[in-house]
Amino acid sequence: MSGGKGRLIAVSNRVGPIRDTPQAGGLAVALVDALRERGGLWFGFGGKLAAHPREAVQLDSFEGLHTATIELNTADYHSYYNGHANGCLWPLFHFRPDLVHYRRDDYAAYLRINQRFADALAPLLQDDDILWIHDFHLIPLASMLRARGCRQRIGFYLHIPFPALDLLLTLPNHLELLQQLSAYDLIGVQTPVNLDRLHDCFTHLLGLPQDGNCWQTATHTLRTGVFPVGIDVETFEGFATQPRAVRTVNRMRAELRNRTQIIGVDRLDYAKGLLRRLEAYERFLEQHPRAHGRVEYLQLAPVSRGEVGAYQDFREQMERDAARINGRYSRYDWTPLRYLNSPLSRATLAALYRASAIGFVTPLRDGMNLVAKEYVAAQDPEDPGVLVLSLFAGAAHQMNAAVIANPYDSDAVADALETARVMPLAERRERHAELLKGLHDYDARRWQHDYLDVLSQNP
Numbered sequence: 001m002s003g004g005k006g007r008l009i010a011v012s013n014r015v016g017p018i019r020d021t022p023q024a025g026g027l028a029v030a031l032v033d034a035l036r037e038r039g040g041l042w043f044g045f046g047g048k049l050a051a052h053p054r055e056a057v058q059l060d061s062f063e064g065l066h067t068a069t070i071e072l073n074t075a076d077y078h079s080y081y082n083g084h085a086n087g088c089l090w091p092l093f094h095f096r097p098d099l100v101h102y103r104r105d106d107y108a109a110y111l112r113i114n115q116r117f118a119d120a121l122a123p124l125l126q127d128d129d130i131l132w133i134h135d136f137h138l139i140p141l142a143s144m145l146r147a148r149g150c151r152q153r154i155g156f157y158l159h160i161p162f163p164a165l166d167l168l169l170t171l172p173n174h175l176e177l178l179q180q181l182s183a184y185d186l187i188g189v190q191t192p193v194n195l196d197r198l199h200d201c202f203t204h205l206l207g208l209p210q211d212g213n214c215w216q217t218a219t220h221t222l223r224t225g226v227f228p229v230g231i232d233v234e235t236f237e238g239f240a241t242q243p244r245a246v247r248t249v250n251r252m253r254a255e256l257r258n259r260t261q262i263i264g265v266d267r268l269d270y271a272k273g274l275l276r277r278l279e280a281y282e283r284f285l286e287q288h289p290r291a292h293g294r295v296e297y298l299q300l301a302p303v304s305r306g307e308v309g310a311y312q313d314f315r316e317q318m319e320r321d322a323a324r325i326n327g328r329y330s331r332y333d334w335t336p337l338r339y340l341n342s343p344l345s346r347a348t349l350a351a352l353y354r355a356s357a358i359g360f361v362t363p364l365r366d367g368m369n370l371v372a373k374e375y376v377a378a379q380d381p382e383d384p385g386v387l388v389l390s391l392f393a394g395a396a397h398q399m400n401a402a403v404i405a406n407p408y409d410s411d412a413v414a415d416a417l418e419t420a421r422v423m424p425l426a427e428r429r430e431r432h433a434e435l436l437k438g439l440h441d442y443d444a445r446r447w448q449h450d451y452l453d454v455l456s457q458n459p
Contacts, residue, residue, distance in 0.1 A: 006128030006152075007040035008452070011121065013081075013137040015044040018065045029232045030444040031132075032065060034452060040129070041066040043121055049074040057120050070120045072113060079109030081137070088171070089136045093160050094271040094365045097170050107173060111140060118144035125152060130455060133184075135159045143183035146219075155186040155455040159229065160367040161394070162194040165201050178206050182217050186455045188227040190367045190394040195226050214459055221459040227451045228398055230443040231373045233436075239350035240378035248351035256355075260421055262297040263356035265349060265371050266363070267304035268341065270314050273364040273390060273407045274301060278321045278337075280362070280413035285329050285336060287411075288418055293334045295421065298356070302343040315341075346374075353378035358420045359387045361395075362407040368394040372402070376435045384432035386420035388413070398442065401434040 016028035046069025053071035083106030091099035131154040215222040266272035322339040359375035372395040389402035405416040
């Protein structure tokens, strides 16, 4: 082993764009930055499904960045992605066991897709490579690579929350999942709370010997750690201040006619707390009649995982609740809620954030929540908006200067909205300055550096 001087092999369910990374945002920005520094490739599914997929790996490169993608079997992919990953693991890890649908056939497909990843990836590896595998879709991948003789350092990063022990016990194959995780050299999570839950499971369910954040398995030392995901702050600030964005902001503010715009931007997902958010906004309108005609709530919710039944039901409920609120409170010259499902570019979102006096981010459970961070980065420091943030977003651990609220308490969220609406300029500036400093101190580059530095070291 070369102590981390080899190539970086980034692995994720889908390979993101390498030609327009800033617009892709999130994971793509951090991985492309790491690959530019360290060399290597990004491996994963390329987006093409077939009844009889080609076995060959498709290689591509752009300005020194390299990708390797594979085709997948259509039926297996749907059972792997919509079935086990998003119909079972996603709700379980987001503390919704009532929505978990575990099927042995889906789990078998989940393993087959991971085996396909391992079969295609193993021949591409060099002895001194470092592998960085991302998220719940690929939990078994390290154990499968080890079974194929791969002895490289392999790290795993979980972008979503980790469940409490009692919740994990409801998963029929929970011991197998923990054994799969134990094949990694480093597991990274978003917050100390998630790390504690992971440790709980390793201790009580696997019985692994522990020394701080190190765990001794039969074959190696496994390390764990907290590595909060950041954003590319400068790029997002640039989106919000470019001439086109300035024109969008000025036009929107003119259309608002001095009304306070509240903005929420979320995938259409039950974990984002959207139904409770609408309930809290309706409560706000009930409790604060003086705000009628003075606020507008814009909720953007692009459709997510539309083939999963729970999401279809959720979308129908959102549409009913939005219609009820507008039917109850609208006036001929004022619509209190605008609800849109169309996706927008990050540059357009940055302009909308800057034009909005309140950022409304209240997930019921989130690994981090980068919308909260992007909202802050887009603000005008001289006249910034206020972030209303859920206690259960991973970002709340880092963003104490936001107005923190419990999304399960609609009255408390309504109070938080009113606090944000009437907050004096001096306090808004003070809170924003503290939040922005935190974004710069722990941005996307710091995240990937910290993680890869630990993964590269001998335990």
